[in-house]
Amino acid sequence: MPSLKALRTRINSVKSTQKITSAMKMVAASKLRRAQQQAEAARPYAERMDRMLRALAASVTDSPTAPPLLVGTGKDQTHLLIPVTADRGLAGAFNSNIGRATRNLARRLEAEGKTVKILTVGRKGRDYLRRELASRLVGEVSFAGKRKLEFTDAADIAARVTAMLAAGEIDVATIVYNRFQSVISQIVTEQQIIPAPPPPEGETVDLGGAVYEFEPDEETILARLLPQALGIQVYRALLESSAGEHGARMTAMDNATRNAGDMIKRLSLNYNRARQANITKELIEIISGAEAV
Amino acid sequence: MAVALEIVSPEKLLLSRPVDMVVIPASEGDIGVLEGHSPMIVMLRGGTIDLYEADKVIDRLFVSSGFAEITPERCTVLANQALPLDEVKKAEAEKLLAEAEAAYEAADKKDPAVEEEAMDRVQSARAMVEVAS
Structure with a gap:
């Protein structure tokens, strides 16, 4: 039986842990709301961009000079994986899910004889993959200390990927991120971003019976629009992942707070039992002392 | 209408x-x-x-x-x-213009696409300075 003092210290320590976890839960909840709003606000642009891109792609894909961002390099030898993780931990399995998915994907591609390169976004993913697949890492991006994700952050990543593609270093790029479904569920999603995925089957571009005019010509617009569209895809992934991160942390911290509560209850019970036992023992000593006189 | x-x-x-x-x-x-x-x-x-x-x-x-x-x-x-x-600030616009011009100077002039993009940035910044109050 641990001493009364030891139990008291233990209870106090669990109590302060509980305070921290419940504070973290509150913070995560408010950050989650903001992240969700941000993701929501970014949706209109992405939708309109998508519509425009399809109208353009429909008129260009057949030409032999179609840009590699749209149709790829014609090979699929070198794959670039972009795992998106958080910069901080304490979010349950949020980060390790991405790490594991990336590792499995990399192994699978390598088993098929492909070359894999990895560009990590977020510190946790970098740390995880540095242990497992260090030789494949080609770069890292981290937003540690940044308060709000901006489009330019995503555009920078997109520019790096585009440069790698232009230099012939990669053929296919896939982004791996946690898609926010609900506070308790984030879905690991692998999304191919280069070449641009074809529109879903059965969905045709609705031009309203009219054909667009372009100014300047299709190729010039497309050459500008594609990097922008890539940036948007990355941006969406980042926003989803950020909402997912806060959701995951909220759930994790909620569990932690509850566990700490259970633990405090158990320890207090032990503490009170020990205290009573002590009192009883002392009483017995006094009574048997008095009887002996 | x-x-x-x-x-x-x-x-x-x-x-x-x-x-x-x-x-x-x-x-x-x-x-x-x-x-x-x-x-x-x-x-x-x-x-x-x-x-x-x-x-x-x-x-x-x-x-x-x-x-x-x-x-x-x-x-x-x-x-x-x-x-x-009315939210376009002159000082900010001028800073952007200076940045864009520097980027244009540094840009690789051999690649027409790169040059054109840098050029567009300069022009966009110039337009911003013009409308700034």
């Missing part, structure tokens, strides 16, 4: 309202859009978007660059950055 105008930036939907006419700064000259315009997709240069209602300008916004989709019923502007005119 109205065009449904929408101005969106990557971060959010900035404006969505019907207007009688809107003038957008397309890459090869301003385009006035009225209802029933033929469908077009255009690239934007830096400049101002003017919103007209009953032959009067009711609002003006600065856009740095972007794209616009025009259909007979609507006009959708995808702007990289859009600001109401």
